[in-house]
Amino acid sequence: MLIVIASVLAPFSPGFGWLLGFRMIQAIGSSTLFPAGMGIIRHVITENQAKALGTLSIFSSVSAAFGPSIGGFLIHFGDWPAIFLINFPFIIVSFLLAIKVLPKDPVREKQQIKLDYIGILLFTGMIVSWLLFLLGLETAFSWWKLALSILLSIIFYLFEAKNKEPFVDVLALQKNKNVTFVYLQFILINIVFYSVFFGVPTFLQDKMHLESNITGILMLAVAGFGVIIAPLAGKWIDANGSKPILLVGSVSIILGTLMLLTIRPDSSYVWIFFALSILGVSNGFNNIGMQTALYSFVTQEETGTASGLFMTSRYIGTILSSSLLGILFGKEVTTSHFHMIGVVGAIVGIAVLLLTIRMPNKKKANSTA
16 A cells, blocks of 8 residues: 555655655555565465465566666656656556455454564664665765764664563574574665666677667676576575575675676677676575575464564665665776676675575474574
8 A cells, every 4th residue: 555655646756855755655565465475474374385485486586687677768758757656557467366366364362462663763763874884985984973873873773682572683683693694685785686677788788888788688697597597596595505506696796796806898789698697596596595594494373573674684685785885886987896886796795605505404493493
């Protein structure tokens, strides 16, 4: 419902502030979908969950692959309001499918939910302060923003640690280190993914002067190969667990980012597509692998909260990638700056590989859930 309201009102925004407000409403609505969906999958599908997640990942990868290209056409022919209006056919179809396909919620005893409003405010302030600090690195290093971010983080931790019904159970995260490391690993993976997903098109268009349609086709390799890998990855995980596939995904990150160092303004389209396809393969492996790894470390009742924090980790990775791109491309897009994305990505990939190596194997992971 919130997505519908935002999509209806956003095209009629009288100014940027209003548009930003409607986007916030849309974000609140969409943020509830992933935890709810994961809760349904874990409750209803008790066998071959990775296969189900692989199927779900196909649709998310398709949207990621074609979204930028479709968005470019919509802006060209219908201006920016068309980006919101195009949502309605999908909303209607999703609504009808939800009524027909989704299982009914089981009857449960009514429980009084006590929201941790102070924890929510502290968490919001902490995230915003870190966001302002990281995005500000493009122009200058602000000591007071860093100090404020650290202070709010400490206050948030201390408050939540003493709270009986915390917004984020920091003590549980401290106790279940496997889950904490999954979130950290997913942050690192998304730093690489979004640095590539946003940085490569910038380089292709600003430095190589490619048309948007050529850029869109080349970028299909990043998300498009995830569509091919997803079902295969799901079957592999059901048979062998998450760790083997994450090892392949980690090595693919390192290889793919190192191949970015070979891309220059005179590189052929075929070679660029091939280099990006390696990163697309890593994306397909890592997305499903990280989800299944997370759910092997948490109980079914913890799925909603764990999924919400999982998506928060993705957004943190996005923010950090934006900061990296701002530092590298803020003043000028150069080949050397583009190659720095590959260097940083390879370093991050090594960290992801080390975290994967320390991850428990399938039997041990299942015993901790």
